[in-house]
Amino acid sequence: MSITIKDVAKFANVAPSTVSRVIADNPRISEKTKKRVREAMKELGYHPNFIARSLARQSTKVIGLVMPGSADIIFQNPFFSNVLRGLSESAHEKNYALQMTTGKTEDEIFEGVVQMVQGRRVDGLVLLNSHVDDKIMEYLRKQNVPFVVIGKPFKYVEEITHVDNDNFQATREVTEYLLQLNHDRIAFIGGSLDLVVTIERLLGYEKALQLAGIELNNQYVIHEEFLREGGREAVSELLKLSDPPTALVVADDLMALGVLNMLAELNVSVPEDISIVSFNNVLIAEMGNPPLTSVDINIFSLGYEAAKNLILHINNTQEPIKRVIVPHKLIIRSSCMKNIENDLVSLE
Structure with a gap:
């Protein structure tokens, strides 16, 4: 018989609603209670059904990554594997998955973004670079889709959360x-x-x-x-x-x-x-x-901060716009x- 939230609640001596809040990482639950509930989940072998929870919330728990070119070219450069490590770790901490879109041309990449957005495949997106003429950024702003840019936007700097170096x-x-x-x-x-x-x-x-x-x-x-x-x-x-x-x-x-x-x-x-x-x-x-x-340039931190701030914005539409500057060192x-x-x- 499969383990349920009620079983975990009984084992941890809390209400089932408290278990749900711990799974959602609700900040109102104390760290002490979170630890007790998570230990109960581990002891009982309980694994939350994030797909079912996402459907109930009309959320995908997925972040879209807009890569700047085709995979066979961009992954020649170690920058991208390092930034993906940061993105992945940050997303994993909040139980989000990553989905990439690539393309051999700018039009292919743009079409991939449109499919992500129109198909409601992701809750928000991270753009891995910033262009002077950035039609993806323009599109996401018009669609009112949460997104964060790694790099400084050429336009609307005060209106777009971005993570960058100086x-x-x-x-x-x-x-x-x-x-x-x-x-x-x-x-x-x-x-x-x-x-x-x-x-x-x-x-x-x-x-x-x-x-x-x-x-x-x-x-x-x-x-x-x-x-x-x-x-x-x-x-x-x-x-x-x-x-x-x-x-x-x-x-x-x-x-x-x-x-x-x-x-x-x-x-x-x-x-x-x-x-x-x-x-x-x-x-x-x-x-x-x-x-x-x-x-x-602390590439890992660029990715980590980008995912972290996107998730904050996804979970709170009132989250303020930020410019996060990651320090550099020669x-x-x-x-x-x-x-x-x-x-x-x-x-x-």
């Missing part, structure tokens, strides 16, 4: 770090200019150069995909310049790995010939040859060194 400040800091190492020919390798994160990081790079009195060289700014091939292509182009850079700010570790691969093929030494700072601080940064100096390794060439010039 990308402007982070890139300004890493550019200033290279300037302190006596580099004045610093290039920027970023992603698409349709991504708000690219714009924020580019502006931080430009601001650091401006404050140092260095004129921006447009030839030093390259935009490619956040993939290893993008890094290879970008550094190949930069090294063809008559006055190539001595340092690089690369907006993604996977791109930076492509940069390292290409430089090795061309017999260009890092950091002796060129210094590199990248972003994300995923495992490939630490395992690079040499290990990469990289900005730790992790210094072996890919940068002082530019001795400039020291020699100054001595002359």
Whole structure:
């Protein structure tokens, strides 16, 4: 015979309604009571039927994840597996499941979102990046669907809950770090200019150069995909310049790995010939040859906070709009060194 809520209530010496509230993680129930009820559930082998409960509440207990491309491409970049860990752990704590939508084109991704919303397959959505022209964001606002963005919205910043790093400040800091190492020919390798994160990081790079009195060289700014091939292509182009850079700010570790691969093929030494700072601080940064100096943007926390704040909004439509800034930290390794060439010039 299957165990019921009444059996759990009797075992824990509480009312059946209290057991239901514990299952729903109602904040009005004390932690002491929650612990007693959960121990009773475990002892009796009781497992709540979340599907039945969801149908009764007209809720799915599912969060939709809007991936920025096809699965075979995006999962080449460790950023997404790390952010998914954070999303998954946060959702699991509140008994929510995750459902992803991907697509090879923007239209396919948009159609997947429409199907999620119109089919009532999810209670809310997390967008894993932010575009300048973001029709998914526009659609969700019009449909009044709860959603959270990982990244800074280009429009309606004060009206959309988003979880982000201070990308402007982070890139300004890493550019200033290279300037302190006596580099004045610093290039920027970023992603698409349709991504708000690219714009924020580019502006931080430009601001650091401006404050140092260095004129921006447009030839030093390259935009490619956040993939290893993008890094290879970008550094190949930069090294063809008559006055190539001595340092690089690369907006993604996977791109930076492509940069390292290409430089090795061309017999260009890092950091002796060129210094590199990248972003994300995923495992490939630490395992690079040499290990990469990289900005730790706490990817897990980005995902965790996104799911946490979406669930808060799902459960309370009056939940205030938030801008959650996850702290960053520059992790210094072996890919940068002082530019001795400039020291020699100054001595002359």
